[in-house]
Every structure is written in structure tokens, then in C-alpha cells.
Amino acid sequence: MPARAIPKRDAEQPLPFTGDSVNDGDFAPDLNTAEHGGQTPPLTRSTRSHSITAQTLSGSYSRNPIRSFAHQTSHSFADTPQYASQGVRERSSQLASYALDAEEYQDRPHRHSFADTDTDTASGRHAGLLSEYSGGRASPDSAWADTIDEDSEPETPETVIGPDHHDSAFFSPSPRRGNDAQSRDARRASTRSKVPPVVVQDTERTPLLPVPRLSRLDSQSNKHNQASDHVRKRRPASTLPARVRETLATGREHLAHLGRSVVNPKNYTRGVVVAHALGSLQMVSAVFLGLLLNLLDALSYGYILFPLGAPIFSQTGPDGISIFFVSCIVSQLCYSLGLSSFRGGVGSEMIEVVPFFHKMAYSIMEQMEGEPPEAVIATTIVSYCLSSILTGLIFLALGAFKLGNLVSFFPRHILIGCIGGVGFFLVVTGIEVSARLGGSLNYDLETLHKLLSADTWYLWSLPLFLAISIMILQRMVKSPFVLPVFFVLIFATFYTIVKGIFHMDLEIVRDAGWIFEQPEAGVKFYRFYSYFKFGSIDGAALASTIPTMFALSFFGIIHVPINVPALGAAVKEDNLDVNRELIAHGISNTLSGFVGSIQNYLVYANSVMFIDNGGDSRTAGLLLAAATAAIWIAGPAMIGYIPICLVGALIFLLGIDLMKEALWDTFGKCHKLEYLTILAIVLIMGIHDFVVGILVGIVLACVSYVVQSSRHPAIRASYTGVVAESTVRRPRADGRYLNKVRGQIRVIKLGGFLFFGTIVSVEDYMRSLINEDHFEKQPVSFIIVDFTHVTDVDFSSSEGFQRINRIVSRKKVKMIISGVSFASPVGRALQNVGLLDEADDDEGCAPPQVFEDLNTALESCENEMLEVFHKHCNSSASKRQQTTPPMSINGTNGTQQIATGGSPTSYGASSLNPAFASPRRGARLVAARSTARETNHDSLSLPDSSSQDAAPSSQSAPSRWRNFAQPLRIILQTFEDVSTRNEDFWHVVAPYFERKEYLAGAVLYSRGDDPDGFYILEKGRFRAEYELDQGSFFEVILPGTTCGELPFFSETDRTGTVAVENDSVAWLLTRDKFNELEKKDQAVAMELLKVGFKLTKERMDAITSYVLVTAS
The missing domain is CATH 2.60.120.10 (Jelly Rolls)
Incomplete structure (x- = not known):
């Protein structure tokens, strides 16, 4: 068939087995000379240039030792290293010609290789450049810049590779020069065309008048324009002010829609009124349920907002409830007015931050010891508000920069540990509130005797029993009404027993510790605003709480990316944008801080119950905010009638549930190290300090990651050359020889991220390949380390490979690197430590060769082994005497086959013969001898370099087919x-x-x-x-x-x-x-x-x- 000339391929080429096109610039960005037709770059790796100045500087550094090796971490390299694959294809062709006796064997210019010799010389370390072996076109893997001139000729079906042939870039022809103008005109015409032509495949079903394709402008109707405008209007903004304006505009749209609905007369027909009446009844029930949940949470968690055990804060329980209600009102208004995608979302105080508030309060009391109580309370409540503002700003930043998924990168077991720590704190707080302890719970015998005393044990045992009972009841009855009905029954049962059966005075019951103390007379619902005395604030004490504020903010922001998707799945809300919810939370928390309240968020459990019971509307949310405001305005007088066992049961319930989630649900489901991390966080946060617990958890998570990652082997697979061979089609004699010596090639495939924890196992495995026991069984000449599946390496791993190269070099084993791009992070990391630089004379260690892919690396190793084969054949032919070979003693002739699996001495070779100085070299020479015998290149006896009576011949002996004509x-x-x-x-x-x-x-x-x-x-x-x-x-x-x-x-x-x-x-x-x-x-x-x-x-x-x- 006629040959079709194509242009020489450009620098872009496909990587084998990937289908990806790479450019030579990705591997060696500095090869500008090849691109512009300059001098051919060297075919060997470029080495560091040693000028006089560089030698002087290096000498000065050697005279002034650096105190720390960290100063050498920024290793510079003068020249960009080159791949060792340049010239491999040409040498493969020449070796094949030697196998076919088409050419006389010519030894290649020496390059440093432990495969050639077991003696390391200075000339071997300073190798020369490979010569050009043939005048043909360069290898596709070379960087030569030759061009193939192509004559312009008419294109015919025989000379054009059609588009149906999905050939790679190597075979894709470039555009004809003669058609450049026509192609440019065609492109301009296609650009100007508004209506593309209609292509119709005529069949018996084809209509006579096909529907024409309309242009883009004509195909858009007014309805489509409106839809596109709506989509364009809803496109998320890129800047923070724009996103805030977008969120506020959404809220205004909902208000405008509500106003239009109110004044619309169609909404006042009989059917509409009946439907609205039924819906309103269901909405009222949902509002009542939501109000009851807010009230219970306020009595449980709002009441303990301040550390009531401290004398300064002993009377701030009602103020904590008021602050709780303000936070609920602000968040509910923000979410119901359109900032949130959830129409029936319920906002409430972030109860998990209560332990952090206690930490801040105790820190301020310690810093302001001896100061007036008013100053301590003022500083404390301002720190609460500033923490809310800080949390809101972080929410806004995350939403503005679209970082809603950032929290997903935080280790889950640390989050679970923090949740368990909060549960531990709530259990302790439940004991403190129920047992009416005068201060914080101390872990000593005195506190234990107090809790077990006759007048105290039943005060905290009853709430704990009620909490356990409600947990069992919730497992038996799957209904959202179980919790509110249970606590309403507790309230009714308590007063039925106290007033209906025993007719006891409430003061006696209150003194016995069953009911909360009656607030001071005349306490207003807004009394907490009187605590804001900015002139009494201690700046130093306030600043000492900043770390706790950030820890509190961190613990607060992790709820939204977790609760929002879960709530969306529960209520089937598909149009969900986590970043929008983050902005909504940012606005609500910032406003809450500015109005003197604390953090809030969208509560998952309350929202699900509220929506399931008819509160899936923004009107219901607004009614809930109004009802909560009414309860707040009613004042804290109701606190004096709330049973302590009810509040304690709620606190115990949440605390036990959180600890169960952290310690029980994860038992046996996570790694042992992760479970120990969770347990350590829970104990440290509950007993010692919350901030320290989070920091310890992060440190333990890092240690756990290192330990677990180190156990995962970095070595994906390891093969000998018998299994891993190149895809080069070689002559039969070369193939037979390689089949006998391929076992001296070892391929090690690495994967993943290599760091200080995994490089140790890699080094140990490579040491095992060259130890004495393994080396005697299977000698190794080449170790190919394949980095194809490696994502990155750290500094320790890069240094480890430099150490490994020195170790294997001492055993005369050549380490080769494949699958590395010099422009990738892996390539840069290996260059930064100097692994690819030429070694100094006194080190005796050559840098490893680098190949683009494993196939080329295997081909290079096979070529080096074939060098031994053809060199042996050439030397044997030149020393062979033109006499009849001697007969063996047992009468066998010279064509006897000799196995190659044994040791060299089994063939009569002396251990003193230099040809058998090492097991590897001896095995290669024995394989070369047997292969040459099979192709009639050699006689029975192995030439001895020490014999002087062998007369060299000027011409090699003919092979069995030399005298035959082609083909x-x-x-x-x-x-x-x-x-x-x-x-x-x-x-x-x-x-x-x-x-x-x-x-x-x-x-x-x-x-x-x-x-x-x-x-x-x-x-x-x-x-x-x-x-x-x-x-x-x-x-x-x-x-x-x-x-x-x-x-x-x-x-x-x-x-x-x-x-x-x-x-x-x-x-x-x-x-x-x-x-x-x-x-x-x-x-x-x-x-x-x-x-x-x-x-x-x-x-x-x-x-x-x-x-x-x-x-x-």
C-alpha cells in the first residue's frame, strides 16, 4: 500500500495507557532551544554547572558549617533536569540490528551504570553524551527539532486520514499551507452565520417541510426572556455586599408578597376563608408546640446561661432566660422574613455554647478578682455579645466566599468528641441545678458525700430517672408529641401531688429544693440591659476571653453545614443553598449580638416537629416569634413556679443523649485510635477545660492520622522483570536472552501521598531486596521506582529517596525513577533536595535516571542488559580460533544445550575469572553464552580473558543464516x-x-x-x-x-x-x-x-x- 507522508509530530504526545496529552514543556519548561531550532539539547541528564564562582561559594559554605539542616531545605538547582529516555529508542534499533547481524557491534559511549561494571570509576561518574546512532527521524520521545518538509499536493481519499480514524496527536496531520486562506474564510463565514443549515437524512418518514432551526435571537420568546431574567437575577453574587443585598432583597420580596396577599380580594371568598381557617387552626397548634419547646429550652438552658453557682451570678437566672428569648426572637424573625430557604424553620439559642460561656465568666472573675460585681457582670455580658458578633461575622465570611463545605474537611471524630464534651458538661450541670449545690461540681470526696446525703440524693436522682424514662419512652413511641406531652404531664402531676393531695405551701416546697426560688419583686423582662455599663468594662479581662470566643465560634459554625442538609432532607427542601443559610445565620447572630443577646441557629429537631405539625409557612414562623415575645414580656415571675425536677430532667436528657451519640453510638464503628481521641476529648472538656479539650483533640487526630496512614502501605505492587516487560517488539535472539536475565529488574509501584510515616516502609523493603540472603537467591541490577500513582511527596520522603539511592548504589544497583513530571509537585520535590543532581566525586553515587513512563524505563534496562549480550558475542567472535572446538570428555559435541538456571561454576567457569566477579554479571554472561550458542554465535568453551593463546580474528564468525539472501x-x-x-x-x-x-x-x-x-x-x-x-x-x-x-x-x-x-x-x-x-x-x-x-x-x-x- 502507498505510504502517506505526514508532518513530524509536535511536542505534544500522548502518555501510554492514559489518553492524556502532555507537552514537553510540562516536563522540561526550559527547553527553548529545541522549540526554536537551536542546538540539540544533551541526550543525558543535565548536571549542575560548576563555575569558578560556584566552587568558591561551595567552599565557603563548607568552611562555615550551618548550625541547623533546616537552612538547606530550599535547595536550588541551576539547570532543569532532562529525561534519560532521550536516545533509548535509537539504541534499541541498533541492538536489534546487531541481533540480526545487519551491523557490526559498536560499544556505546560509556554512561555510568552499575549494570555494566562492578567497579566504580571516576570516568564512569562523568559520562559523556550519547551520539546519534542513525540518520533517520528522531524518536518521538526525543527532544530533537528536525522537520520533515512536505510538498503541497492535492488531497485524495488515499492520502487523507479521515475523521473516523481517531488517531492520536502523533499521527494527526497539520493543515495544508495552501488551504489556510480558505479555512480562515470558512471560519469567518461560520462565525457570521446566524442560522445554521438544516441537515436532513431523507427517509420515507421525512416530512416535506422540516422544522427550520431558528437563530438564537429568534428562538427566545418573552416567556423565555422572563425565565432567563429570573435565573440571572438569582445567580449568586460574588462579593459580600452583593450577597447581603441579595439576601435582604429576598426578604423584601416575601414581605411584598405577604402585603399583596392581604389586600387581594380573591383571598376573602368563602372557600378560601374556610381553608385558611382550617390551616390557621393547624398553624396555631404548631405555634403552641414551638412555643412550648422554646419555653422548656429557656427554663433548662437559658436559666443556666450564667454560672449560678458563683455568688456574683446567683440572681441572674431570670436574665439568662430573657437573653434566651431575645436570641430566639431575633433568629426567628430573620429566618421567617426570607433569609432562610426553610419557610418553617425554628431559630433558637445555640445551647451548646453554654459551657464556653461559663469558661468565659470564670476567666473574667479570676482576672477581675476584687472588682465590683457590676463591673464583672458588665464585662461578662459584653463578652457574650462580642462572641455572638464574632460568630456572625465568621458565618458571613463563609457564606460570602462560598465555603459552605469547608467544615466537611474537619475530622468527624473531633466533632463527635466535642459533642460528647458538651453532653458531659450538661450532665454535670444537671446535677448542680438539681442538687442545689452552692458552687461548681468538684471531683472530691466532700462533693460525693454531699450528693449521697439523705437530703440531697433524691433531688438529682428523680430528674435523672425522668430523663432515662423519657428516653425509653421515645424508643417505644415514635411521635414528635412524646416529649412535650411528657413534660406537661410532669408539671401537672407535680402540682397535683403538692397541692391536690398534700395541700403543701409552695414556700415549704421551695425551701426543700423542689421549686426554683421566686425572682426579686419588680424584676423587669429587660433588666439584663442594665448590666451594660461600658465604663466599668475591664479591657484586659475581656481580651483574655478571645481564645474562648474563637473556640466557641468554631464550635458554633460546625452546626450549620451539618444541620442544614439534614433538615433539607427531612422536610424535602430541594432548593437548598448552604451558603445562603450561612449568610442568614451570620445576619441573625450579628444582630443578636448588637441587641445584647447571644448565638442562635436553625434547630434541627424543633424545626422538624414544627413543620410536621402544620408550621411549614413563614406566617407560622412570624406568629411563633410574636408568641415568644409575649412570653418574654410577661416577665420572669413564672420561674418561681417551675419544678426543678422538670428542668433537671431536660438538662439530663440532652446531656445523656449527646454523650450517647459520642461514646455509645461510635463504639465498635470507628478506629480504636479515633475512639480513644473521642474519649479523651470528652473527659478533658468535661473535667478540665473546653479549649484545651479541642486542642488536644486536634493533636490526637493528627497523631491518629499519621499512625493509620503509616500502616497503609505506600507500595502498591512489586514485580520482577519477568512479569513487567516493555512493549518493544525485539528480535528472537534478544528476546531469548532477556527472558533469562529479566529477573534482575525489579519494579516497585508507589501510590498515594508519601510522607515521613510511609517512606520508612519503602526504605525497609528496598533494603530487603539488596540484603545478602535475598541477593544470593535473586540478584538485582535495576530497581525501577514508579511514581505514576503518587500524588505528592513531603520533604522527609524526598530525603528518604536520596538516602535510598546511596544505599543501593553501594551494592552496585541502579535506581531508576519513572512516571515523574518535572513540572509536577513530585518532580519539584525531588529536585529541591538535590536527588537529580550529579554527585560529587567523593560520594561515589550517581543520580537516578528519570523516565516519563514505566515502559521507557523498562526498555532502557533491557537495552543495558542487551549490551552485555552483544558485547559478549562480539568479543567471542573476535577471539575464536579457526580450529575445531575440543570434544568434551563424555563425548558430547559442541552443540549441546546448557541450562542457565544454575551457578556460573556449573559450566566450568572459575570463580577467579573476572567475567564472574559478581553473581549478577556471571548470570548475564552465562545467559549470553547460552543464547549465543543457540544462535550459533559461540562455541562450547567460554573465552577466558587470561588465556593468551587465542588468536583474535578480524571478522566475526558467520551465523547460521548469514549466507542466505533476503527475504x-x-x-x-x-x-x-x-x-x-x-x-x-x-x-x-x-x-x-x-x-x-x-x-x-x-x-x-x-x-x-x-x-x-x-x-x-x-x-x-x-x-x-x-x-x-x-x-x-x-x-x-x-x-x-x-x-x-x-x-x-x-x-x-x-x-x-x-x-x-x-x-x-x-x-x-x-x-x-x-x-x-x-x-x-x-x-x-x-x-x-x-x-x-x-x-x-x-x-x-x-x-x-x-x-x-x-x-x-
Whole structure:
């Protein structure tokens, strides 16, 4: 088939098995010379330049030692390192030519490699540049900047790769120069066109007048314009003022809608009035339920807003209730007026912050010891309000910058521990309130004797019993009315027993500790505003509470991203925006702080009960706010009639429920370290300090993460070269040799984030590969560390790889890095520690070679092993005497097969022979000897370098096929291991092959083409690329191998695209010639078919193995 010339590929190329296109600039951003046609960049890794100034500076640094190694963490590098893959493809082609006896072996320019020698010399460390081995086109993995001139010619169906062939960037032709103007005009015309043409596939069902496509402007009706304007108006704003204005505008819209509904006469018809009346009754019941919940919460948690055990705050219980009501009113108005997406959302005080308030109050009392009580109370209540304002500002910032999901990154078990700490505090507070302790609960024997005394134990035991009873009842009866009905019954039962049965005076009951003390006469509902005496505020004491304020704010903001999505799922609210809810909470908390109240939030449990009972409207929310305001204005006189056991039961109920969530529900469900972290947070927060508990929890979470991550192995998989081989198609002799020595290659695939906790296991594993016991069983010459699945490495890991490189270098093992981009975080981290810099002479450690992918790294290692094979064949041929080889004692002839699995001494090799100085080198030379024997390159005896009587020959001995003419010679070399037929059989097929010469850049065939030929490559290099839905990969086809056999013999479409990388010579068997062969000699055609399928099976095994290795 005619070859189609294509332009030389650009810098962009697909990575194997990824389908992603990468640019050479991603790997080496400084390769400007290659892009602008400058000098060819060096084919080896660039090393650090050592100028006189640099040597002087380095000497000065060595004379002045640095006290800390931390000063060296910012390691600079002068030149951008280069990939070691440059020139690998060219060397692969030359090695294949040596295997086919097409060229005389020429040793490559020396590069430092422990695979070549076991003696480290200075000349090996300072290696030269690789020479250009062929005059053909450069490898696709090279950075050469040659261009292929292309003559302008008319495009025909035979020369154009159609759009149906989804070829990679390597095979995509560039636009013709002659058609640039036409293409530009076509683009302008398509840009100016308002109405695109209608393409109709004519069938018997096609209408005669198809519906035309309208232009974008004509297709928009007024209704669509209104819808788009509405969507555009609802688009979230980007700045904080704009988002606040948007939220306020939403509230104004709801107010305007309410006003229109009031004045609309259609809303006053009989049916509407009846429907509204029924709805109002249900709404009233919901409002009553919400008011009852607010009242119970106020009596439970608002009453303990200040530490009542301290003498200064002993009379502030009613004020705490008033502050609680103000916070509820402000939040309810904000949410019901449109700031929140939930129409029936219930706002209330954030009761979880009460422990932090007590911490702040005690801190201020300690700082202001000896000051008047008015100053202490003023400073305390101002700190409460400032904490609310701070919480509101944080809410606003999170909503404005759309950080609603930020809290999701915080460890869940720390949050659960904090919740358990709050539960512990509430249980302790319930004991303090119920037992009427004079101060805080102290963990000593005196307090224990007090709690167990005859006149106290029943005061706190009864509320605890009631709390446990309601928890059991809630598990048995699934109804939202259980809680309010239960506490109403407690209230009714208490007064039935006290007044109806025993007719006791309330003062006696109050003195016995069953009812709260009666507030002072004349206490107004707004008395707490009289505490704001700004002139008496102590600034230093106020400043000391700032850390607690931030801890309180942190604990407050974690509720919204958790409660809001849960509430949305419970009430089936689909149009939910967490950032909008954050702004609503920010406004409500900020306003609450400015009006003298505390934090508030959207309560999940109260909102669900309120909405389920008919409160799913903003009107119901406004009525709830009005009813709460009425209770607030009624004053705190009701407190003197509330049973303490009722309030204590509520406090115990919430405390036990929170501790159950933290300690019981997580038992056995989380990791042991995480559970210990939760337990430590609960105990520290409940017994010692809340802020310290959170900090300890964060530290323990970090330790837990490090320990758990360290246990997860960073090594995804480890393979020997027997399993992991490159996709290069090599000649048969090279393949046989590599099959015997591939075990000296070790591939280690790493994954995830490598840090100081995981690098230890990597280092231990690589040490185990080179220890004495393992090294004797399986010598290792190359260790390829694949970073394809590594996301990032920290400084400790980068230093660890530098240490690992020194360790393996001492054992003459070469470490190679693959799958690293120099522009990625992994590549930069390895450069920053100097891992890729050329080592000094006194260190004796070469830097590891770096390859773009694992396939190229494996190809490079195989090439270095083949160097030993061909060097041995060349030296053996030059030293072989032209005499008959000696016969063995047992009478066997010189063509006897020798196994290669044993030690070198089993073949008569002396341990003093330099060729067997190490197990690795000896195994490679034995494999080379046996492989050369199989191809008739060597005699039975191994040449001894110490013998002086061997007369060298100027020419190498001929191989078994050297005297055959082409194409019979290449056919025999290609089919030698897959067919038992000899030259007498295969000479029949030789005339059917046609010699073809291809220039670099030609395309033999593309994916989807008809299989009109079967190729045997004699000289040059092909590249086959496969584009699949799962990704793409490529193969390198060297002389002595085939391509296109499977589609040709199976008569199916081409599965890949094959292009010529270097000027090549191939032998082509066309379809017509094969049909002619089948007619004249059926046996030869059948044997050729079997050979093709055997070769395909070998390639499929290699490709499948590589795919699985790469994906692992």
C-alpha cells in the first residue's frame, strides 16, 4: 500500500495507557532551544554547572558549617533536569540490528551504570553524551527539532486520514499551507452565520417541510426572556455586599408578597376563608408546640446561661432566660422574613455554647478578682455579645466566599468528641441545678458525700430517672408529641401531688429544693440591659476571653453545614443553598449580638416537629416569634413556679443523649485510635477545660492520622522483570536472552501521598531486596521506582529517596525513577533536595535516571542488559580460533544445550575469572553464552580473558543464516522460535514478499483501514499506537519482528496506527500474493497462518502483562 507522508509530530504526545496529552514543556519548561531550532539539547541528564564562582561559594559554605539542616531545605538547582529516555529508542534499533547481524557491534559511549561494571570509576561518574546512532527521524520521545518538509499536493481519499480514524496527536496531520486562506474564510463565514443549515437524512418518514432551526435571537420568546431574567437575577453574587443585598432583597420580596396577599380580594371568598381557617387552626397548634419547646429550652438552658453557682451570678437566672428569648426572637424573625430557604424553620439559642460561656465568666472573675460585681457582670455580658458578633461575622465570611463545605474537611471524630464534651458538661450541670449545690461540681470526696446525703440524693436522682424514662419512652413511641406531652404531664402531676393531695405551701416546697426560688419583686423582662455599663468594662479581662470566643465560634459554625442538609432532607427542601443559610445565620447572630443577646441557629429537631405539625409557612414562623415575645414580656415571675425536677430532667436528657451519640453510638464503628481521641476529648472538656479539650483533640487526630496512614502501605505492587516487560517488539535472539536475565529488574509501584510515616516502609523493603540472603537467591541490577500513582511527596520522603539511592548504589544497583513530571509537585520535590543532581566525586553515587513512563524505563534496562549480550558475542567472535572446538570428555559435541538456571561454576567457569566477579554479571554472561550458542554465535568453551593463546580474528564468525539472501534470511530469523520448519520449507514463500522502503514520517496504515498487507521489518523502526476508550498505548517495532499479522490473517479492520520513525526497509506480503500462495502451496500458507497467530499471542501476553502492571 502507498505510504502517506505526514508532518513530524509536535511536542505534544500522548502518555501510554492514559489518553492524556502532555507537552514537553510540562516536563522540561526550559527547553527553548529545541522549540526554536537551536542546538540539540544533551541526550543525558543535565548536571549542575560548576563555575569558578560556584566552587568558591561551595567552599565557603563548607568552611562555615550551618548550625541547623533546616537552612538547606530550599535547595536550588541551576539547570532543569532532562529525561534519560532521550536516545533509548535509537539504541534499541541498533541492538536489534546487531541481533540480526545487519551491523557490526559498536560499544556505546560509556554512561555510568552499575549494570555494566562492578567497579566504580571516576570516568564512569562523568559520562559523556550519547551520539546519534542513525540518520533517520528522531524518536518521538526525543527532544530533537528536525522537520520533515512536505510538498503541497492535492488531497485524495488515499492520502487523507479521515475523521473516523481517531488517531492520536502523533499521527494527526497539520493543515495544508495552501488551504489556510480558505479555512480562515470558512471560519469567518461560520462565525457570521446566524442560522445554521438544516441537515436532513431523507427517509420515507421525512416530512416535506422540516422544522427550520431558528437563530438564537429568534428562538427566545418573552416567556423565555422572563425565565432567563429570573435565573440571572438569582445567580449568586460574588462579593459580600452583593450577597447581603441579595439576601435582604429576598426578604423584601416575601414581605411584598405577604402585603399583596392581604389586600387581594380573591383571598376573602368563602372557600378560601374556610381553608385558611382550617390551616390557621393547624398553624396555631404548631405555634403552641414551638412555643412550648422554646419555653422548656429557656427554663433548662437559658436559666443556666450564667454560672449560678458563683455568688456574683446567683440572681441572674431570670436574665439568662430573657437573653434566651431575645436570641430566639431575633433568629426567628430573620429566618421567617426570607433569609432562610426553610419557610418553617425554628431559630433558637445555640445551647451548646453554654459551657464556653461559663469558661468565659470564670476567666473574667479570676482576672477581675476584687472588682465590683457590676463591673464583672458588665464585662461578662459584653463578652457574650462580642462572641455572638464574632460568630456572625465568621458565618458571613463563609457564606460570602462560598465555603459552605469547608467544615466537611474537619475530622468527624473531633466533632463527635466535642459533642460528647458538651453532653458531659450538661450532665454535670444537671446535677448542680438539681442538687442545689452552692458552687461548681468538684471531683472530691466532700462533693460525693454531699450528693449521697439523705437530703440531697433524691433531688438529682428523680430528674435523672425522668430523663432515662423519657428516653425509653421515645424508643417505644415514635411521635414528635412524646416529649412535650411528657413534660406537661410532669408539671401537672407535680402540682397535683403538692397541692391536690398534700395541700403543701409552695414556700415549704421551695425551701426543700423542689421549686426554683421566686425572682426579686419588680424584676423587669429587660433588666439584663442594665448590666451594660461600658465604663466599668475591664479591657484586659475581656481580651483574655478571645481564645474562648474563637473556640466557641468554631464550635458554633460546625452546626450549620451539618444541620442544614439534614433538615433539607427531612422536610424535602430541594432548593437548598448552604451558603445562603450561612449568610442568614451570620445576619441573625450579628444582630443578636448588637441587641445584647447571644448565638442562635436553625434547630434541627424543633424545626422538624414544627413543620410536621402544620408550621411549614413563614406566617407560622412570624406568629411563633410574636408568641415568644409575649412570653418574654410577661416577665420572669413564672420561674418561681417551675419544678426543678422538670428542668433537671431536660438538662439530663440532652446531656445523656449527646454523650450517647459520642461514646455509645461510635463504639465498635470507628478506629480504636479515633475512639480513644473521642474519649479523651470528652473527659478533658468535661473535667478540665473546653479549649484545651479541642486542642488536644486536634493533636490526637493528627497523631491518629499519621499512625493509620503509616500502616497503609505506600507500595502498591512489586514485580520482577519477568512479569513487567516493555512493549518493544525485539528480535528472537534478544528476546531469548532477556527472558533469562529479566529477573534482575525489579519494579516497585508507589501510590498515594508519601510522607515521613510511609517512606520508612519503602526504605525497609528496598533494603530487603539488596540484603545478602535475598541477593544470593535473586540478584538485582535495576530497581525501577514508579511514581505514576503518587500524588505528592513531603520533604522527609524526598530525603528518604536520596538516602535510598546511596544505599543501593553501594551494592552496585541502579535506581531508576519513572512516571515523574518535572513540572509536577513530585518532580519539584525531588529536585529541591538535590536527588537529580550529579554527585560529587567523593560520594561515589550517581543520580537516578528519570523516565516519563514505566515502559521507557523498562526498555532502557533491557537495552543495558542487551549490551552485555552483544558485547559478549562480539568479543567471542573476535577471539575464536579457526580450529575445531575440543570434544568434551563424555563425548558430547559442541552443540549441546546448557541450562542457565544454575551457578556460573556449573559450566566450568572459575570463580577467579573476572567475567564472574559478581553473581549478577556471571548470570548475564552465562545467559549470553547460552543464547549465543543457540544462535550459533559461540562455541562450547567460554573465552577466558587470561588465556593468551587465542588468536583474535578480524571478522566475526558467520551465523547460521548469514549466507542466505533476503527475504529468506529475515524470515528465518523472525520465525525461528515459532516454527520448526527450516529453510527448505520457507524458501517457497520468499518470492511472495515484496521489498518496500519507507521514509521517516510515513504512515503504513491507520486504525480502521482494510488489512491489505503483512509486514516483516528488516531495517529501521516502526511505532504502533492504539487508541481505545480506556486510554492509549504504543509499541516500538524493531527489525526482526512483524506487524499487522492479526488483522491480515483474520481479515478484520486495523486496530492501530503504524508510522515509520526511522528510514526503514520492510518486506510486504499483500492480500493478492497470500491468496496466490494459498492456491499454489496450501501447507506453506497454513504454516504462515499459524506463525502469525503465535506471534500475536506473544504480543498479547506482553501487552496484557504490561497493562495489568501499569494499572496496579
